Amino acid sequence: MADSPARSAPSRPGAASTAAVAPAAAPLPAVRKFAGTDYVAVADVARYLGLTLAGATGSKKLTLTGRSTRAEFEADTRDISVNGVRVFLGDPIANSGGQLYVSRVDFERCLTPMLRPGHGIAVRPSSKIIVLDPGHGGSDPGKTNTKLGVNEKTFALDVALRTRKLLVAGGHRVVLTREDDRFVALTQRAVIASVARADAFVSIHFNALANDTRTSGVEVYTFAPRFQRSTNAWGPAETNDTEHHASPGNRFDHWNVVFAHAIHRRFVADLKTPDRGKKLMHLAVLRPLSCPGILVECGFLTSETEARKIATAEYRQQIAVALAAGIGDYVATLDSLRTPAAAGAAPTTAAPAR
């Protein structure tokens, strides 16, 4: 089932100015096909990204480490650990001839942005205007907990207002897609961001599960890259929702993941709640964006214990603090990459790993 190896070139995420590819110092990993999907060896990814590989040949587990990064891989799973947080790859890790392989799309659009932000990308996005998007509103309450009498639209707006206050105090420019309890269509949210000339977009939500009062924790979503399905579309009863065309939001696949990873790490470190992972989904609110964007699920309104916490102003302030800190980390990463020496320079010397 493996084809002859070929050289991989990073596929360009559409026509965005952020898509310009700079020459890389290390050779690009060779590509093999497994079941019709392009894969690259984890060992080659380590060489390309300048990371150390640990794990014996034939082992089902491998670790990549850098100065301040670490990723753990295991054969046959999509659920891996990167820099201490749980990350769902778009394709399972393959195991062939005593070697582990990761899909080329995951290598380019998940691992590279998490382990070496900016690597291979010449142009950095700006980070001046942050758009916060409180989910739902007006006639759409979002998820509800009738027992506690709480709903998602109210908490999402409250967290957005708290986060704005923190960001503005930190010198950021912030625009909200709604500032009160009103209905805003999903596609309109991207229009508001575009009119505001947004540099980054965060949609704020809370989760719920039917007939489940125990599940709790945070999730962070990016729009699925072209040729990958949503994380939740892998079950035997699920429909494969892979899209073979690129959406506007796919122009920012690399930066979407840099952004998501920054906020995810803060959520997990600061909120002390279960890490349900960084996931992929074909989300309508992210699809039309003209800047990097993510969606955060800040907790479960159906969890007896978590809903009670979320219902307190103290915990919503903690969520806002974590969100603002994650946004700050993302901005700091971009700033560190936008030094004069970085312009047009080889990315290996311009992209400190975080």
Ligand SMILES: [Zn+2]
């Ligand atoms: Zn929602």
